[in-house]
Amino acid sequence: MPELPEVETVRTGLAAFLPGKKITHESYDWPKGFPNSDADVRQFLLGASITAVRRRAKVLLIDLDTAYTLVIHLKMTGQMVYRGDHEQFGAGHPNDSLIGRLPDKSTRVTLTFADNSKLFFNDQRKFGWMRLMPTIEVEQLDFFQKVGPEPLAADFTPAQFIARLKRRAKSGIKAVLLDQTVVAGIGNIYADESLWGAKIHPETKVQEVSPAKLQKLYESLRDVLQLSIEKGGSTDRNYVNAEGKRGSYLTFAKVFRREGKPCPRCGTTIIKLRVAGRGTHVCPRCQVLPKA
DNA sequence: CACTTGACCTGTCCGC
DNA sequence: TGCGGACAGGTCAAGT
Numbered sequence: 001m002p003e004l005p006e007v008e009t010v011r012t013g014l015a016a017f018l019p020g021k022k023i024t025h026e027s028y029d030w031p032k033g034f035p036n037s038d039a040d041v042r043q044f045l046l047g048a049s050i051t052a053v054r055r056r057a058k059v060l061l062i063d064l065d066t067a068y069t070l071v072i073h074l075k076m077t078g079q080m081v082y083r084g085d086h087e088q089f090g091a092g093h094p095n096d097s098l099i100g101r102l103p104d105k106s107t108r109v110t111l112t113f114a115d116n117s118k119l120f121f122n123d124q125r126k127f128g129w130m131r132l133m134p135t136i137e138v139e140q141l142d143f144f145q146k147v148g149p150e151p152l153a154a155d156f157t158p159a160q161f162i163a164r165l166k167r168r169a170k171s172g173i174k175a176v177l178l179d180q181t182v183v184a185g186i187g188n189i190y191a192d193e194s195l196w197g198a199k200i201h202p203e204t205k206v207q208e209v210s211p212a213k214l215q216k217l218y219e220s221l222r223d224v225l226q227l228s229i230e231k232g233g234s235t236d237r238n239y240v241n242a243e244g245k246r247g248s249y250l251t252f253a254k255v256f257r258r259e260g261k262p263c264p265r266c267g268t269t270i271i272k273l274r275v276a277g278r279g280t281h282v283c284p285r286c287q288v289l290p291k292a
Numbered sequence: 293c294a295c296t297t298g299a300c301c302t303g304t305c306c307g308c
Numbered sequence: 309t310g311c312g313g314a315c316a317g318g319t320c321a322a323g324t
Contacts, residue, residue, distance in 0.1 A: 002317070002318090003317065003318090006317085032300095058318075058319095073318080073319085074318090075300095075317090075318050075319075076301090076316070076317060076318055076319095077301090077302080077303090077316085077317085106302085123301090123302095124301080124302055124303070125300080125301045125302050125303080125316090126300075126301050126302075127300060127301065127302095127318065127319080128318090143319090168294085170294080171294070171295080172295090175294095175295080178318090180318090180319080187317055187318065188316095188317055188318085189317060190317095234317075236316080236317060237303090237304085237316070237317085238316090238317085239317075256317095276295085276296085277295095277296065277297075278317090279315080279316080279317095
C-alpha cells in the first residue's frame with residue numbers, strides 16, 4: 001500500500017502532532033510485528049519524548065530523546081493514526097475518514113502520551129512492523145545499506161537515475177522501478193503512472209528504452225510523486241493519513257485502477273496485465289513493446 | 293545471476 | 309446466503 005507519497009503524507013501529519021509528546025503507556029497485541037523485549041520497551045520507550053519524525057524510502061522513523069528510534073514499515077495495510085484526547089478516540093470523521101472508533105480490530109500497537117492523546121498503529125494484514133532500536137543503528141540496517149536514493153531529493157539527477165536503471169539493463173523496466181535498491185519508494189501505483197507518462201511498456205527491457213524516454217521517465221516519475229504528495233497520497237482501500245483521512249491522488253491517476261476506461265491521452269481503452277507478478281495498467285496504444 | 297513463486301495475513305469481491 | 313478462489317498498494321526467501 002503506502003508508497004513514498006503516502007508515507008511522506010503520514011510523516012508530515014505525525015510531525016505536526018508528535019514532537020514533544022511524552023510516551024506514558026503502550027500496549028500491543030502482535031509480538032511478531034513489534035518484537036522488542038518488554039525490558040527495552042520499559043527502558044527506552046516509556047517516559048521518552050518524541051524529538052522528530054523522519055522518512056527514508058517507505059520507512060517511518062520516530063526519534064526519541066532516549067537515543068532510540070521507532071522504525072516502522074506499513075507494508076500493505078498499515079496505518080499510523082493520531083487522535084487527540086478531545087476526539088475521544090471515538091466516532092472518527094464524517095466524510096473523508098476510513099476509520100471510526102479506535103482502537104479497532106486491526107490495532108496492533110497503541111501509544112498513549114502524557115496529555116492523554118494516542119497514536120495507533122493499525123494493520124489489517126499484519127505484514128507491517130514496528131521496531132525500537134538505537135537511533136545510531138538505524139542506518140546500519142540491511143535495508144538502509146542497500147536502498148537506493150530518494151527520487152525527490154534535490155540532488156537526484158536524471159543521469160543518476162538512468163545510470164542506476166541501467167545496472168539492470170536486461171530486466172523489464174517495471175520490475176526495476178519496483179526494486180528498492182535502484183530507487184527508493186516506488187511501488188505499484190507510481191510505477192504504472194510514471195511508465196504511462198513516459199509512454200513505456202512495463203515489460204520493455206531497460207536497454208531497449210530510448211535515452212529520450214528514460215529522461216521522460218525521470219520527469220514523469222518525479223511529477224507523479226510530487227502531485228500525489230500534494231493530493232495527500234492514493235487511497236485505494238486502506239490507506240489513511242495521520243488524521244485517519246483518505247488521500248485523493250487516485251482521482252488524478254491516469255491508468256492505475258482505470259482498466260476499461262479511456263486513456264486520457266489517446267482515448268484507447270486501458271487494459272490490465274500481470275507484470276513482475278503485479279497487477280499492471282497500460283494504454284495499449286501509448287505503451288508499446290519495441291519489436292524484438 | 294535474474295527472474296518467478298511462495299510466504300507472510302486478513303478482508304473483499306466475484307462467480308457459481 | 310454460502311462457499312471457493314482470486315486478488316490487494318510490500319518485501320524477503322527460496323526455487324528455477
